[in-house]
Amino acid sequence: MPDTITINGTDHTLPSDPRVSLLDFLRHDLGLSGTKKGCDHGQCGACTVIVNGMRINSCLTLAALHDGDDVTTIEGLGTPENPSALQAAFVEHDGYQCGYCTPGQICSATAMLDEIKAGFASDASESLDGEMEASADEIRERMSGNLCRCGAYANIVAAIRDVASQGETA
Amino acid sequence: MRPFDLQRPDSLEHARNLSTGETATLIAGGTNLLDLMKLQVEVPERVVAIDRLGMNEIQATEDGGLRIGALVTNTATANDARIRSDYPVLARAILAGATQQLRNRATTGGNLCQRTRCYYFTNIDQPCNKREPGSGCGAIEGIARLHGVLGTSSSCIATYPGDMAVAMSALDATVEIVSADGSERSVPVRDFHLLPGDTPWRDNVLETGEIITAVTLPALVEGKQLYRKVRERSSYAFALVSVAAIIAMEGDTIARADLAFGGLAHKPWYDPRLSDLLVGKAPDAALFDSAADLLLENAQGYGENDFKIPLARRTLAAVLAEATETEL
Amino acid sequence: MTAHLKQDEPDTANFLDTMKQGVLGKPVSRIEGLAKVTGTAPYAAEYPVENLAEGVLVTATIVRGEVVSIDKDAALAMPGVLAVIDDKCLTTRAAQGTANEAPQQNPRKVDYWGQPIAVIVAESFEQARDAAKHLSVEYREEEGAPLDPSAVEPEEQEDETVDQGDLAHAMARADHAADLEISTEGHASAAMEPHAAIAEWDGDKVTVYASLQMLNYNITELADSLGVDEDRVRLVSRYVGGGFGSKLGVSEEVVAAAIAARAVGRPVRVVMSRQQVFQCVMRRSETKQRLRLASDGEGRLDGFGHEALVSNLPEEDFAEPVLQSSHFLYGGKNRALKLEVARIHRMTAGSVRAPGEAVGMPALEVAMDVLAEKTGVDPVELRIRNIPDCNPEEDLPFSSHKLAECLQQGAEKFGWDAGARKPRQTRDGEWWVGTGMASAARVHNVGEARARVTLRPDGTAEVRTDMTDIGTGTYTIVAQMVGEMLGLGVDDVLVQLGDTDFPRGSGSGGSWGGASIGSAVYLACRALREKLAKKAGTEESDLALRNGAVEGGKSLADLLDGQELSEEGHYEPGEIADTHTASGFGAFFAQVRVNRFTGETRVDRMLGAFGFGRVLNAKTARSQCLGGITWSIGAALTEALHFDPRDGHLVNCDLAEYHVPVNRDVPEVEVLMVEERDPVASPIQAKGIGELGMCGGAGAIANAIYNACGARVLDFPMTPDRVLAAMPD
Structure with a gap:
């Protein structure tokens, strides 16, 4: 059984204590503290990372069970010198305040735009069939797994819609 | 978390052998189990990861149903084309629950085994007969806002918190189970979860060492399928009351009415x-009222949750009105 | 050099308006934005410190009594455990905002369920958490601790009491009267970053990386808790993942980390679990309020009564100041206001965003809606009619007052229908649709603040202060202030915050940060401008600086000629606070839908119009308003702390069951900033913003629910059960 995990393109050895969550592994063991701990119980979304293309709460999964997996964290999406489109849009639209939920929001939004393209439905979808749209109502529901206590939701939706519409025209 | 021995078997048989002890538990998505292990509500000595044992396909069954x-x-499940078109109540129920992040991890079997969100159950410094048999029920005389009004007992008034199983109950799905010795059995979802009675620590019929392998949906049924979830905020909240309904009309009369309820009991509530x-x-309106009378004839509130009784009545009326296109 | 101002007089010169850079007030994106969106901004638990041990707090499982013994040996025998610490200096409550002294100490004495009593230190987090759960503690419980605020004899807060004229008589003779009892449940700040600290000793000096709002006070609180001199303590909070009052005072994990690090001789990190943040930091008290309004036939108030009962632990000075804006928002010569505190053994009550008005204003604004209905006067007009000329209790002039403008402009922008109002006029399928409005008011405060601004030889600037940015935009407005005053772009200003090695700022709290630190920075820049003017051979008032140069003259770098110039600005609130009533004002408008079957309420759209003095950054100011409105939605519909009736423990102590709004709860929100210059508020004419956006908003939603479906809900939050209970058949 391989005991390595790929994070942002780099291989790492998994922790020996099976109790270590993927979140604590990232933050404590690897110093990738861009991924945040807000509740440690899957109730806030601050720890959202993308594993094999799917967004998950990294607090509710054991690092040891991710051998061979490919993980993207906020650090893998962009840098201050070269931010991703969503990262830049969050700055432009002030899609944050304190910034603590922000990496989770952006990881979540990154995966969410792919989900919409792939036709995933949501609780806000009028119909379960057909193409899904990155409408404001859809984004609000699909981003409801990421709490923002500062109350930047309106700006978060604006930032995501901005990128989604660029995607359509590009 | 307490220290534990983590095993990741590569076959179902091996998994069965590893999980026979009282202190072993299975982990699939882990979204509920790890939550509870961090709180030390769950303190397994061995955790058996079954996440790489296959069992991850949705297949057509011989009699026209689906095996998940x-x-x-x-x-x-929610995005499977067949589920979406033929069992929309199931897709809708799943999408009404949790968040995309959690649904990406949560599994069919794990979701069925989801434990209650009772605040006294999740706080190990409070009494709870479910967590610690004989310690008492903190909720009955405490804060019972989340709690059950149907099928409760003097030892436990917890609710089953999920949405998926409520839809499966309305659909009359079947849980497939393999036991430690390899024998297989099937249990209707409607019978899978238990009422608390005087054994509230038992959420469901699974015996030690048993593993859920699949849930089978019966062949496509006629009728309108609806899932209605009433909650305090518009997303990411457990149901105060939920209703899964499959309603078919023949002319002006109701030809089929399969209803299951969430948020009301220790199990998805199905009343034939x-x-x-x-x-x-x-x-x-009178018929819907009679249905509510029947549903709630033995309902008992515990103060904080008294509201669930009229709320269930009104939600049922709303669902029946929508499904039968009746103006109320 | 220090440039000092104690503001005793109004400042009507509006000197800032004569500056040339044109960057202040502009919607500049946050200068620290890229650090936040890329995850490179370090929060308290994230500083790279070598050889770190992990601490986890242990909390009490009794209501009141004492810890008799702790089985330390058993815990120490567990893998990785380094220490079990129950030092008498551990703090058992968080300090209240601006306490400036140690909060309650002595962990042997228990005053509430969930109180910290010890800290366990281990090599790894998992080891420490496990050991903390296992720690065996023997208690001696003192039975009978009061837990129900309604069941104890309350203490009157006498400085809040107003008894003017004869309200009972006014009520009896009024053409129209409203007499309502309204309740609100407790709230949690629930900042997204849990309280966290890393402490590291170097000899007898400790550095603590923490998540705190007011370092200037926190350093004193920590030093006092540790029994050391302040000069042996350094606090660092460069990024704070939300505070909302919960990080005003030094909290238990900060002191615990410092004590633990000293005990084990290596750096220790203590991060509260989310449950601990809920259970042992601060709650907003629940309230029971009575509102009495007496008016003439046209809705002019003759009588105004507002009473409130709140609660807190014994020995706490804080009492949710429910009546704060009720003292001056509306007229009425017969006045009765009273605030009482019930001493009970629930966790500490303290500041949660907009203490007082957050719960007092919605209640008042529901009462105003009831009065509007009784009088037949349009709710917007009713409020305009009752704006007093001066503070009706103290005969003080208002510093500036934009309530009427906010009401009028907000109504217009929202499309408010001033016609006759009646519930249940609009139905959309299962949903009743209606509108409601409310006034906003929040007292304005300022605090003493210092900041050092240095002009470097290359013509760029650096600012240093221990002021914090808790998400409000401090980094950016400080850069804009310097840019405006010294003729620089924000990219040419390096802003260093959140370190007590820097001059002491005001800290962030009570919405006072922007005006206070902005004034300190302004003063430093004035002093720098004096020096520059001298070099340029002109008067400071004539010195026009723009884009790094004197307009039509030398560049700053040339003017500096290889020198560095540095000045400290020191701003102090002066007598003016006693001679004027200063407040932010505004108006909320909401459209909601209420499900006629289930009582679920969804907000369709909201608009807030606010007047809070000079806008320092239109983008971050708007965001503050959006945040406040989002909190209004939570206070209106979902947020409620539930306490067990037998042991007072907070039952819903997590983010699954304490329902802060999610993205889907928040609709299109429009913000209208009615800009003004408040000459009293601060020398930069700015007032507080962060809290105003939730001071009344929940009332607008309540009034919209009534207009939609006829349910007059008098208990917040208006959850489906409460809406249904109040809904007519």
Whole structure:
């Protein structure tokens, strides 16, 4: 059984204590503290990372069970010198305040735009069939797994819609 | 978390052998188990990861239904084309629950085994007969806002918190189970979860060492399928009351009415008498009221949750009105 | 050099308006934005410190009594455990905002369920958490601790009491009267970053990386808790993942980390679990309020009564100041206001965003809606009619007052229908649709603040202060202030915050940060401008600086000629606070839908119009308003702390069951900033923003629910059960 995990393109050895969550592994063991701990119980979304293309709460999964997996964290999406489109849009639209939920929001939004393209439905979808749209109502529901206590939701939706519409025209 | 021995078997047989002890538990998506292990509500000595044992496909069955593997994620189920078109109540129920992040991890089998969100159950410094048999029920005389009004007992008033199983109950799905010795059995979802009675620590019929392998949906049924979830905020909240409904009309009368309820009991609540009452009748307010009377005839509130009784009545009326296109 | 101002007089010169850079007030994106969106901004638990041990707090499982013994040996025998610490200096409550002294100490004495009593230190987090759960503690419980605020004899807060004229008589003779009892449940700040600290000793000096709002006070609180001199303590909070009052005072994990690090001789990190943040930091008190309004036939108030009962632990000075804006928002010569505190053994009550008005204003604004209905006067007009000329209790002039403008402009922008109002006029399928409005008011405060601004030889600037940015935009407005005053772009200003090695700022709290630190920075820049003017051979008032140069003259770098110039600005609130009533004002408008079957309420759209003095950054100011409105939605519909009636423990102590709004709860929100210059508020004419956006908003939603479906809900939050209970058949 391989005991390595790929994070942002780099291989790492998994922790020996099976109790270590993927979140604590990232933050404590690897110093990738861009991924945040807000509740440690899957109730806030601050720890959202993308594993094999799917967004998950990294607090509710054991690092040891991710051998061979490919993980993207906020650090893998962009840098201050070269931010991703969503990262830049969050700055432009002030899609944050304190910034603590922000990496989770952006990881979540990154995966969410792919989900919409792939036709995933949501609780806000009028119909379960057909193409899904990155409408404001859809984004609000699909981003409801990421709490923002500062109350930047309106700006978060604006930032995501901005990128989604660029995607359509590009 | 307490230290534990983590095993990741590569076959179902091996998994069965590893999980026979009282202190072993299975982990699939882990979204509920790890939550509870961090709180030390769950303190397994061995954790058996079954996440790479296959069981992650949705297949057609011979009699025209679908078999959803135990490890199919909630996301995969909700987005399966066949589920969406033929069992929309199931897709809708799943999408009404949790968040995309959680649904991406949560599995069919794990979701069925989801434990209650009772605040006294999740706080190990409070009494709870479910967590610690004989310690008492903190909720009955405490804060019982989340709690049950149907089928409660003097030892436990917790609710089953999920959405998926409520839809599966309305659909009359079947849980496939393999036991430690390899024998297999099937249990209707409607019978899978237990009422608390005087053994509230038992959430469901699974015996030690048993593993859920799949849930089977019966062949496509006629009728309108609806899932209605009433909650305090518009997303990411457990149901105060939820209703899964499959309602078919024949002319002006109801031809089929399968209803299951969430948020009201220790299990998805299915009362066969509702179907008997509704079928063959023309839908109107009086009929919906009678259905609610029947549903709630033995309902008991515990102060904080008294509201669930009128709320269930009104939600049922709303769902029946929508399904039968009746103006109330 | 220090440039000092104690503001005793109004400042009507509006000197800032004569500056040339044109960057202040502009919607500049946050200068620290890229650090936040890329995850490179370090929060308290994230500083790279070598050889870190992990601490986890242990909390009490009794209501009141004492810890008799702790089985330390058993815990120490567990893998990785380094220490079990129950030092008498551990703090058992968080300090209240601006306490400036140690909060309650002595962990042997228990005053509430969930109180910290010890800290366990281990090599790894998992080891420490496990050991903390296992720690065996023997208690001696003192039975009978009061837990129900309604069941104890309350203490009157006498400085809040107003008894003017004869309200009972006014009520009896009024053409129209409203007499309502309204309740609100407790709230949690629930900042997204849990309280966290890393402490590291170097000899007898400790550095603590923490998540705190007011370092200037926190350093004193920590030093006092540790029994050391302040000069042996350094606090660092460069990024704070939300505070909302919960990080005003030094909290238990900060002191615990410092004590633990000293005990084990290596750096220790203590991060509260989310449950601990809920259970042992601060709650907003629940309230029971009575509102009495007496008016003439046209809705002019003759009588105004507002009473409130709140609660807190014994020995706490804080009492939710429910009546704060009720003292001056509306007229009425017969006045009765009273605030009482019930001493009970629930966790500490303290500041949660907009203490007082957050719960007092919605209640008042529901009462105003009831009065509007009784009088037949349009709710917007009713409020305009009752704006007093001066503070009706103290005969003080208002510093500036934009309530009427906010009401009028907000109504217009929202499309408010001033016609006759009646519930249940609009139905959309299962949903009743209606509108409602409310006034906003929040007292304005300022605090003493210092900041050092240095002009470097290359013509760029650096600012240093221990002021914090808790998400409000401090980094950016400080850069804009310097840019405006010294003729620089924000990219040419390096802003260093959140370190007590820097001059002491005001800290962030009570919405006072922007005006206070902005004034300190302004003063430093004035002093720098004096020096520059001298070099340029002109008067400071004539010195026009723009884009790094004197307009039509030398560049700053040339003017500096290789020198560095540095000045400290020191701003102090002066007598002016006693001679004027200063407040932010505004108006909320909401459209909601209420499900006629289930009582679920969804907000369709909201608009807030606010007047809070000079806008320092239109983008971050708007965001503050959006945040406040989002909190209004939570206070209106979902947020409620539930306490067990037998042991007072907070039952819903997590983010699954304490329902802060999610993205889907928040609709299109429009913000209208009615800009003004408040000459009293601060020398930069700015007032507080952060809290105003939730001071009344929940009332607008309540009034919209009534207009939609006829349910007059008098208990917040208006959850489906409460809406249904109040809904007519």
